[in-house]
Amino acid sequence: MSGVLLSVKNLYKHFDISGGMLDQIKFSRGKFHRKKTLVKAVNNISFELEAGETFSVVGESGCGKSTLGRTIMGLYPPNAGEIRYRGDRIDSLDHKQLLPYRKKMQMVFQDPYASLNPRKTIQQALEDPLRYHSPQLNNGEVKDRIDEVMLQVGSDPQWISRMPHEFSGGQRQRISIARALIIDPEFIVADEPISALDVSIQAQILNLMMDLQQQRNLAYLFIAHDLSVVEHLSDRVGVMYLGTMCELSETGILFEQPRHPYTQALMSAIPKLEGGASSHTRLKGEVPTPINLPRGCVFHGRCPYVNRRCIDEVPQLCTLDDGRQVACHGVEEGRI
């Protein structure tokens, strides 16, 4: 490992969904008010990622994990907070200034059917990012790079003149990975790269990702909801709930003994292959909307250990003896 690659500090991303001026105006108590509706997707997230490391973000749908990934990539401008890449701030750069960092960071998306342009051949899909980022390369060099990267992801370089619809889901995902790799990045955000694939194909893609990591010393930010995959693949895991990070730790100790009440409930819901009676901890109620975030700890409405402090005060991530970080008053006070 060679030091911190990416560091995210107090990151916020809110989306304004209030629509046009007329939609925002509300009439009450004899007066007109203008009211904005914000979806608070990511709130005060901080973490660091080292070179060559796999850091996974898990959570249920709507918890903001994809937004986090996209904000880091610069696809969404953050509302507040810092994103640093090798020490340089990249969150407030304009398009041109961001270019050298774009070469280092790439993204693989969830749905291999939607993320490849159906009207471009595989060659065009792979060539475009390369010609854009390295205009000095001549045709022969471009061809060589495409062949090399196709071989690396286990596809036949002969296929490059084909269209995406001629490929299966697993093959398309290989091509998406090839497209991310072609400009030789050192960091890849993989947003649910295998959840659209079948089990036997999932194993192929996961193996490919692990092999590439070894060969190129890639760092992954792996966004997933499949906890067994996350357990297998990652060095560290961050658990997100409603836009906040509630627990962040080494994979082994997190899965062995989750501490945050939400992590505990999430882990107990993983179906076990051996079967038998499930010891699933049922949570009361449902995930609140990220529009009206609960006061205090975002989990307090569903937590079995809630007390007065949880309702009033927002818990901060604090580091425990075993190195993990937990944002929970109960753990901090030794109640849980």
Add this chain to the structure above:
Amino acid sequence: MSKLLEVKDLVIKFALRTGEVTATNGVSFTLNKGERLGLVGESGAGKSVTGFSIINLISKPGYIASGEVDFLGENLAKVSDERMRSIRGNRISMIFQDPMMTLNPVLTIGTQMTETLHQHNPNMSKEEARNIALDKLCKVYIPSPEKRLAQYPHEFSGGMRQRIIIAIALLTGPELIIADEPTTALDVTIQAEIMELLMELCETEDMGLLLITHDLAVVGQVTQNIAVMYAGSVVEKGLTAQVIANPQHPYSQGLIAALPQSSKHGERLNQIPGMMPTLKDIPPGCAFNPRCSHVMDICKTETPCLRLGENGNLVACHLYPESE
């Protein structure tokens, strides 16, 4: 235990313009009363088509070419449309994958629930239908059901919607529920709740469950029996615990070994090389032979029939001697 459903040598074909395609090739399994059976396989293995064909939901150009679907002594593959209508949604209910797609967005939950009851029992009073609907909503743990009856599907979360679909499936007191990937669109915590609910209901109401899914871990948790499908045929069936702990067919072995749970942290996963053939070009002999590591000459020419494996599972593989 008495038989509830027996599927015998079911062959489903699709008459396409480019020629006929066989979607399932002689699928057989039995489901006893109050039993839960898992039908597992990857996409395109023919598991959903098998589920649909039981209640005659395969649409043209698909048709049942041969075989029997014996439901309590009646061959459902041969019954008239009218007779089928009185069974489907009444004695056999189905739960689909996407809870948003299966509910009508412009009708209230109450309307959709009582509609089903009136369809199968036109003499039922409105009051009576409403009471049954309320009772079933309580069974699936929907809080304040009276208020909920007047709401529309968009006012519910994904997990709640799936509960309502289960409540609708329960309305007529069916003997069999076919659940096609009921939790694939849901989060793990909600998946666990829904599966627990389904198991509980099967026990209290004494219903049979045919669970169609690609998730082996879910099947392991919920069902007693399992049938693994590959390219339109059942390749292995038996007790769930046995099949998962000690799979006999090379495909089931590969499928279970490919799960991240089966290997140590950070190690390479065991992958099955290649991919499932499309229905148009299923290889001769055993459909799995191009991907199989134990392939022999006979596999390329002769389709294996089901035979007894080492631990009482039925396996369709030439590695095991033919029984009888």
